Amino acid sequence: MTACGMTAGGVKELGVKELIVPLTPDRWDDFVQLFGPRGACGGCWCMTWRLGLRDFDAGKGDKNRRAMRQRVKRGPPPGLLAYHDDLPVGWVSVAPRTEFVRLEGSRVLAPLDALPVWSVSCLYLAKVARRQGLSSRLLRAAADFAFAHGAPAVEGYPVIPKQAAMPDVFAWTGIAASFENVGFTKAGGRSPARPIYRAVAKLASKRRGSSKH
Secondary structure, three states: OOOOOOOOOOOOEEOOOOOEEEHHHHHHHHHHHHHHHOOOOOOOOOOOOOHHHHHHHHOOOOOHHHHHHHHHHHHHHHHEEEEEOOOEEEEEEEEHHHOOOHOOOOOOOOOOOOOOEEEEEEEEEEEEOOOOOOHHHHHHHHHHHHHOOOOOOEEEEEEOOOOOOOOOOOOOOEEHHHHHHOOEEEEEOOOOOEEEEEEEEHHHHHHHHHOOO
């Protein structure tokens, strides 16, 4: 198995002490531990894209937390958790684009075509895990997870930093360099500051196949 391979149990092994796994109901407490009492960012609980603006604002805090828990219980996993030494340190949200209500209604991030793509809508890292390459590893794991579930392509919506020291709070959809590091390429978009990056399943399969030789 290569460093970016997926085990039969769906666990992403990236090193002796680091794992990336789907968020299943039995890992809910770890998700809560990572997001903390404020739900990562002002009561978000990773429901920003999954609800219309009015419903999201009305649910900030406990309602969004309950909504996310129901989403996890309902399945399939809405994203992946990263662990280091059994401590949850990272999260990436990945699901079919149609799941993200607000994304579907966005003019800036309108669909590029009719392809039933999956979307990476959010990345969240604990402070101790930032600036160590974990974002790229989560993105690679998210793409592999989506491809394993039949996605023809995976999209991301990174920001383009205007300065070298961009505050973490503004990079919750990831930065372009992290996507490029794992093979995503710019596919389009209506705003230079908010491009759409895409990875295609057949390209990922070729990379995995070539790594065995």
